[in-house]
């Protein structure tokens with residue numbers, strides 16, 4: 001698994017305000033949206049294209065367009081939904097599939113409670129969106145699931161990742177014969193005893209949508 005950590009002052013600035021505990025939900029949503037658009041530039045660096053001949057007002061020329069099959073963007077509900085608009089703004093032809101996953105607060109194991117994805121993902125490039133990579137369990141399950149359905153290239157986009165989670169994810173998907181890239185806005189210090197990222201930003205889903 002390739003890991004790309006963003007190194008950009010605008011990303012660092014926006015992440016700082018996202019982390020602040022007194023940042024309200026509307027501001028948190030706006031910052032998450034802006035951050036994913038900046039990260040999407042890096043995440044889509046290898047999106048597949050095909051040659052495309054066009055006429056400008058001046059002459060004929062060749063360019064490129066996104067190839068078929070269309071890329072699939074998969075936000076992990078709930079918190080990944082806060083990253084969807086920012087991603088599809090850069091990838092307007094992408095299709096969107098949904099996975100609903102919840103981490104058990106005691107065992108920290110992820111369970112899947114919703115699934116709305118195409119059955120056959122053969123030949124698809126998939127972009128998985130989830131702001132937090134903590135123990136790595138949620139992303140490992142979702143990536144394995146997409147590969148079982150045929151996805152042949154996966155990029156996960158996170159805002160913040162824990163170093164332990166990155167290593168756990170790496171080991172849980174190392175048997176997969178598919179390139180996986182992780183693009184993250186930051187790699188934080190560690191996980192605490194409750195499986196929360198330190199310093200992190202708290203519970204991303206709650207901060208986006210309220211405490212449930």
Ligand SMILES: O=P(O)(O)OC[C@H]1O[C@H](OP(=O)(O)OP(=O)(O)O)[C@H](O)[C@@H]1O
Nearest residue numbers: 078079102103133134135136137138205
């Ligand atoms: O790396 P992991 O240890 O698996 O933890 C990360 C997961 O935890 C959070 O979701 P949560 O379970 O809080 O669900 P929510 O998005 O509905 O709040 C987060 O959005 C990730 O999906």
Ligand SMILES: O=c1cc[nH]c(=O)[nH]1
Nearest residue numbers: 134196197202203204
């Ligand atoms: O710090 C964390 C860990 C898991 N999920 C979150 O939303 N935040």
Ligand SMILES: [Mg+2]
Nearest residue numbers: 203204205206
């Ligand atoms: Mg949550």
